[in-house]
Amino acid sequence: MATSPVPEAAISEVLQVLQKARGYIDGEALRLAASLTGLSPVKVEELCTFYSLVLREPVGTHVLRICDSIACHMAGAQDILAQARQHSGVDLGEVSRSGKLTVIPHVCMGLCDRAPALMVDDQALGPVDTQALTQLLAQLEADIWKPS
Ligand code: FES
Structure with missing residues (x-):
């Protein structure tokens, strides 16, 4: 059984860091988050939907x-x-x-x-x-x- 290099619980912190750097979680950021955590892109997308503070569209300053x-x-x-x-x-x-x-x-x-x-x-x-x-x-x- 494959294990994640980063615990699943870390995904919110990974998403926060990526969102702070990019402004929102675009497809590239989502794939990067998946790669960093070992989660599937589908699972990361699911978690993005769950966390209300995750932004999936461009936002203002x-x-x-x-x-x-x-x-x-x-x-x-x-x-x-x-x-x-x-x-x-x-x-x-x-x-x-x-x-x-x-x-x-x-x-x-x-x-x-x-x-x-x-x-x-x-x-x-x-x-x-x-x-x-x-x-x-x-x-x-x-x-x-x-x-x-
Ligand atoms: S109802 Fe709780 S912060 Fe607005």
């Missing part, structure tokens, strides 16, 4: 994940999501016209006590109101936003 689960929904997440989508000028999941932003609705991120919550790249923020979002979007567009 910043990815804005806005929680739309119940606690955030009750706290006004739909307004935040609508404002961010309107600002980007494109559909959810697409790269904004400026190339700086991709807005993605997301399931609960475990930040319910900070609802409505969102993530900018890997940085959790919340609670975020429409005024704070306006400021955040302006900073992202001007490339002056920095994680705290």
